[in-house]
Amino acid sequence: MVMRIRIALVLACTTLLAGCVSSEEQRARDEEKCRSYGFTKRNDAFAECLQRIELDRRAEFRRRSEFDDWDRPFVVYRPIVVAPSP
Numbered sequence: 720m721v722m723r724i725r726i727a728l729v730l731a732c733t734t735l736l737a738g739c740v741s742s743e744e745q746r747a748r749d750e751e752k753c754r755s756y757g758f759t760k761r762n763d764a765f766a767e768c769l770q771r772i773e774l775d776r777r778a779e780f781r782r783r784s785e786f787d788d789w790d791r792p793f794v795v796y797r798p799i800v801v802a803p804s805p
Contacts, residue, residue, distance in 0.1 A: 749773070 740748075750760070753768035 749769055749772045752772065753765055754760075756768060758765040758768050
């Protein structure tokens with residue numbers, strides 16, 4: 720039983736870490752994508768392509784963050800009603 724739990728834990732950690740990419744790897748992927756579009760290194764069009772990819776990535780992150788309510792504070796509003804004295 721303990722062995723199965725360990726195996727499941729190792730598989731879960733491996734799956735989570737498989738999605739992690741270093742900044743160097745991400746840059747290499749972005750450069751490869753721009754080269755696949757036909758741009759060549761060391762010119763303004765290539766730099767603009769890289770910039771647009773990064774801006775798209777940031778916009779997507781902001782869009783996802785707008786719908787993620789886990790990091791927003793939870794506010795409970797309970798008004799106090801004071802009745803006037805007779």
